[in-house]
Amino acid sequence: MTSSALSSTPGTRITRLRERGRTDPASLHALLADGLVAHVGVVRDGRPVVLPSAYAVDPAGPDEGGTLYLHGSVGAGWLGRMEGTEVAVTVTELDGLVLARSAFHHSMNYRSAVVLGRARLVTDADERHRALDGIVDQVVPGRAATLRPMSRKELAATVVLAVPLAEASVKVREGDVGDDAEDVSDGAWAGVLPLRRACDGVVSNPDSHDEVPDDVRRRAEAWGAPTGRA
Incomplete structure (x- = not known):
């Protein structure tokens, strides 16, 4: 299920530098397609934990707004208990270092997404296979088709979670330094160091x-x- 604009909820509403916000789902999908690592925020045993994870995205997935897939080991028992639990997933791509004439105006050029939602444990065999293939292809597109199928033992050792894309925000910083006029007049150097993978x-x-x-x-x-x- 798709919509014409990203959600605006208390959790996703951008309150600072709103001009950097992107409201179209295409911006979210493009960023998620570029990324390699998601950071997943959960509450485990009463304490907040943020974990890095490979992921996959299906904009036409079965969840509202599309589906973001995460995976992990059954050995991490808490992961299998995330069914119906609220999670936060972030993906950030760093595009440059913005070096200003003052410490206050130093920044970074970036594309960042936050996805909030209730995790769903994926148990359907076909969806699990699609999700796990998608996670491999997120790293190297087309690679899943060249590999042997996962064994029953490997599948049994793997947890797959789905998070809907219905509640999400995207923020982008691009361009030059934004110095104060008095700092510009001082004549010090300022500029951007573009970065790429x-x-x-x-x-x-x-x-x-x-x-x-x-x-x-x-x-x-x-x-x-x-x-x-x-």
Whole structure:
């Protein structure tokens, strides 16, 4: 289920620097498609905990607004108890360091999303397979199709959670330094250091004797791997 605008709730409403907010779901989907790591905030045994996690997104998923999938080990028993529990998921991409003439105006160029919702334990076999394939493809698009199927033992050891995308916010900072006029007149240097994800090339495992697969090569080249080293 999709909507024409992101939700505006007490949890997602941007109250500072509102001009950086994005209200269209396309901005959320684009950021989530670019990201690699989500940070998941939960309350465990009465204490707040934030954990990094690989993830996948299905904008047309079965939950309201689409579905964000997370996974983890059954061995982390608390994860399997998250059914119906409120969670917060954040994804941030850093695009640059904004170096101002004053400490106060130093900043970063970034794209950041916050998703709030009740976690749903995914038990349907087909949806679990789609979610786990999606998590692999989030890292290297197309890779899931090249791998052997997960074994029953591996599936039994894995918890998959779904979080609806219905309640979410996106905030973006881009552009130049925003210094005060008096600081600009002082003549000190200011500027931006653009940042991007980069790959130096593929390092094959010592016991891997095949050519680098096309999916891995494409991913490396997309991140700037030098020709001949992908």
